[in-house]
Amino acid sequence: MDNKNKIKIGLIGLGTVGSGVVKVLKDFDNIEIVKIAVKNINKKRNLDNLDASILTDNPYEIVNNPDIDIVVEVIGGINPAKELIETAIKNQKHIVTANKELLAKHGQELFELAKQNNIVILYEAAIAGGIPIIMPVKTTLAGNKIQAIEAILNGTTNYILTKMEKDGVSYETVLQEAQKLGYAETDPTGDVEGYDSAYKIATLATIALNKRVDINKIYREGITKISANDMKFAKELGYKIKLIALAKLTKDHKADVRVHPMLVPFNNGLSEINGVTNSVVIEGFPVGRVMFAGPGAGEFPTASSVLGDILAICKSIKSNDVLPFMKCTHKENAQQIDISETINKYYISVTAKNTTGVIGAIGEICGRNGLSLASILQKGIDKENTAEIVVITESCIEKDVNAAIKELKNNSNIVRINNLIRVME
Numbered sequence: 001m002d003n004k005n006k007i008k009i010g011l012i013g014l015g016t017v018g019s020g021v022v023k024v025l026k027d028f029d030n031i032e033i034v035k036i037a038v039k040n041i042n043k044k045r046n047l048d049n050l051d052a053s054i055l056t057d058n059p060y061e062i063v064n065n066p067d068i069d070i071v072v073e074v075i076g077g078i079n080p081a082k083e084l085i086e087t088a089i090k091n092q093k094h095i096v097t098a099n100k101e102l103l104a105k106h107g108q109e110l111f112e113l114a115k116q117n118n119i120v121i122l123y124e125a126a127i128a129g130g131i132p133i134i135m136p137v138k139t140t141l142a143g144n145k146i147q148a149i150e151a152i153l154n155g156t157t158n159y160i161l162t163k164m165e166k167d168g169v170s171y172e173t174v175l176q177e178a179q180k181l182g183y184a185e186t187d188p189t190g191d192v193e194g195y196d197s198a199y200k201i202a203t204l205a206t207i208a209l210n211k212r213v214d215i216n217k218i219y220r221e222g223i224t225k226i227s228a229n230d231m232k233f234a235k236e237l238g239y240k241i242k243l244i245a246l247a248k249l250t251k252d253h254k255a256d257v258r259v260h261p262m263l264v265p266f267n268n269g270l271s272e273i274n275g276v277t278n279s280v281v282i283e284g285f286p287v288g289r290v291m292f293a294g295p296g297a298g299e300f301p302t303a304s305s306v307l308g309d310i311l312a313i314c315k316s317i318k319s320n321d322v323l324p325f326m327k328c329t330h331k332e333n334a335q336q337i338d339i340s341e342t343i344n345k346y347y348i349s350v351t352a353k354n355t356t357g358v359i360g361a362i363g364e365i366c367g368r369n370g371l372s373l374a375s376i377l378q379k380g381i382d383k384e385n386t387a388e389i390v391v392i393t394e395s396c397i398e399k400d401v402n403a404a405i406k407e408l409k410n411n412s413n414i415v416r417i418n419n420l421i422r423v424m425e
Contacts (some may be wrong), residue, residue, distance in 0.1 A: 003115075006032040007314045010062035010093075012084060014038045014055075015176040017098055017125070019047055020303030021072060031314065033098050035062045048332070063088040070313055072306060074125075076207035082106055089119050094322060096309040098125035098302060104199035104215040111328035120323045122309035127200050128153060128278045130301025131294040132308070134140055137207055139280070144284035145207040148248035150424070153200045155276030155296045156184045157223050157243040162274040165231045165240055171224060183276060193222035194259040197245040205247035208282065210417035211334035213247070213257050219339035221260035228420055230349060232252035233390045237347075237375055240264035240271040241421065250312055263347050263392075263423040270424075340399040345374065345423035347392055348401075350408060351415040354385045358413045362389060365411065369404035371396050386415050392423060 007030060011018055014036055025031055037059035041052070058060070063071060065082050071088040073081055073095065081102050085095055095114070097103070103110070103126055114121050124134045128151075137146070152158050154179060163174040175192070178184035190196050202215040223243050234241050244262040249255060264271040269291050273279040278296025283289045295301035316322050352358045359376060366373055376391040393401070401420070408414050 006030055007070065007310075007317060008068050009033045009162055009310065010065060010068040010071045010088075011036045012059050012062060012071065012073045012081075014045065015074065016299045017302045017306065018072075019045065020299035021306050022047055022050070023392060024300070024303050025310075028311075029312065034067060034068060037062050050389055056405040059084050060087070061090060063093065064106040066091075068093055069317060070094045070096060070310060072101060072163065072310065074306070075099075076101065078102055078105065082110075082408065085110060085121075086113060089113050089117050089121075092117060092119065094119055094313050094317070095121040096125075096306055097121065097123050098306060099123070100126040100196070100203065102274060104202040106330075108212060108330075115327060118239060118321065120313060120326055122312065122323075122326060123203070123410050124309050125302045125305035127204050128280055128292070129294075129296040129298065130304045131157075131278055131280065131292050131296060132305065133204065133280050133292055134207065135312070135326075136292070137204075141282065141284065141290075142325070144287050146282055146284035147248065148283040149201070149204060149208055149280065150270060150283075151201065151204070151245045151280040152242055152270060152273050152278055153195075153197045153245045153280070153296065154194075154243060154277060156188065157194075158273065158278070159183050159276045160192070160240055161223060161226065161231075161243065163237065164226065168228055170228050171226055178327040187190035192224055194243065197220070197243060197259045201247055201257060201259060204245075204280070205255065206330065206334075209247060209249060209255055209334060210330065211255060211332055213255060213334050214336060217257075217336040219258040219260065223261055225419055226261055226421075227246060227419065228423075229388065230347075230421065233349065233377060233379070233388075234263050234295060234347065234421075236377060236388070237263075237392060238422070239347075240266070242270060242273070244270070244424065250337060253335075255336045257334075258339060258342070259420050263421055278370070289354050310383050324375050340397075340402065342398050343395055344398065345395050345425060346371075346401050347390065347406070347407075347419070347421040347423055348351055349388065349390045349418035349420075351386050352389050353413045353415060354381050354387050355413055359389060361411060361413060362391065365407045366391070366393065366404050369407065370400045378421060388418070389399065395425070
């Protein structure tokens, strides 16, 4: 193809995802990568025949280059990505990004700036890696009133929980193994404490619920308190434990958006999402429940989503209004409810003294605080003459559960509260 008619790409970042983008774009003769911004030009890279002349350590050479049509940002984080994208938009360049943190924290202002400049920002790779979810929600599912999203959006935590469940080992043991295999970072906080999933559900919920969701109001709880015993007891009761990103509308149209571990019933498809796989379940009318599953990260799965966004822009880049259906149209902020107001079933695990009537006392405390019990499981007596007792409640409001937990802590027969985990209906 004539070089003048090629769509010209500027790529910011040449790590795992950036390298994947370079590799897959080689098969498209209508697209040319004219510049790639990297931290270290001299670093050896796993790319055949890479033209060193297109590398730069100054990303402003990309966002200020008048020849570039699309800027692809895959460096992540807020700085310098935010300023680079803002500059590119002001210079009339369309944006493709995989930056979930930036979108969660500054999406509103970036989308407003894009609207002012008649520019489109696409971000399929920022939510679920290789799983197509943004485009389907914006197109095929656009006629639906979406009531709920239940999702596993982080491969590291799902890998850890899967190994804990299958091997019966502790969180710490599996984390060390995951770090050795490269599934977990040296500092895994962003994954295991739920930040990564929170960034993703903030953006996905904003689109699906059609109201702006504030990342700062999303309840977030990680997986570090989950024990091998929790896994074992959950399995006996018919559940697996997963880190779930949840977003739904309450009966009075408020947004309930949160990230935390949940007991997922065996008959729910999310219980079968294992290893580093991700999945998103969307419930709406008239479609009902639909499930998307696949690789949530990695060089080629994420590059697949980036490539799809690039090609979508390429097909309409010469029009006066590129991909209008993908642009931000939100006019109101969601009214988000506090976690204490949410309604769930609960798994409560306590260690209690082996004395007569202790189960009855737990039942009485729960009853006084408005909790009905669906299941009780007592495990054998240990050498300290204590037993582990697990209860599953019926649906109740979280502030009542917290009141019951406070009372249980003050009961002389309760040695400790081991865990409180919400249960998916």
